[in-house]
Amino acid sequence: MASVVLKVAVAGISRCSRVSLLRAHSVTAPLHQGVPGSLWKLGKLNHIAIAVPDMEKATALYRDVLGATVSDRVPLPEHGVYTVFVQLGNTKLELLHPLGEKSPISGFLQKNKSGGLHHICIEVDDINAAVADLKAKNIRTLSEEPRIGAHGKLVMFLHPKDCDGVLVELEEA
Numbered sequence: 001m002a003s004v005v006l007k008v009a010v011a012g013i014s015r016c017s018r019v020s021l022l023r024a025h026s027v028t029a030p031l032h033q034g035v036p037g038s039l040w041k042l043g044k045l046n047h048i049a050i051a052v053p054d055m056e057k058a059t060a061l062y063r064d065v066l067g068a069t070v071s072d073r074v075p076l077p078e079h080g081v082y083t084v085f086v087q088l089g090n091t092k093l094e095l096l097h098p099l100g101e102k103s104p105i106s107g108f109l110q111k112n113k114s115g116g117l118h119h120i121c122i123e124v125d126d127i128n129a130a131v132a133d134l135k136a137k138n139i140r141t142l143s144e145e146p147r148i149g150a151h152g153k154l155v156m157f158l159h160p161k162d163c164d165g166v167l168v169e170l171e172e173a
Helices: 002-010 015-026 055-065 104-111 127-136
Strands: 042-051 074-076 081-087 092-098 116-124 154-158 168-172
Touching: 042 104, 055 081, 055 092, 092 104, 127 154, 127 168
Parallel strands: 042 092, 116 168
Antiparallel strands: 042 116, 074 081, 081 092, 154 168
């Protein structure tokens, strides 16, 4: 395709004609064309979670140095974490710190002493339909059923080995 456009350009077609030709040939059919509609839809990025070894230091960085609005530290014993949410214009950062010895964040921080990116959270309009569909497509989940997450909504974590090495959290919008 690029060689055809290049040959046309070399032949002396005006700049505007080349732009139109490129636009006409760069439009592709939707990937889902001919595929039955899904019972659920992927929504916006809800947050990016960062495991931190020192919650007070991390909170101070975002609040005092960068000037962000941050939430209070909230314990979530059912998930084994403390959370702080940093409000951004288009999403949030979730700071995670271990709560208790069995916290999944403890294991993460043992491997990553300085902390780091832990997971991304994407909203879905129907978590139960999304989970059923993804399981049917051989995407493993880290629990059998969705649980209540930090925002009081149902969440499900997808296995990172099935998601290109990224721990993905789905949250019902």
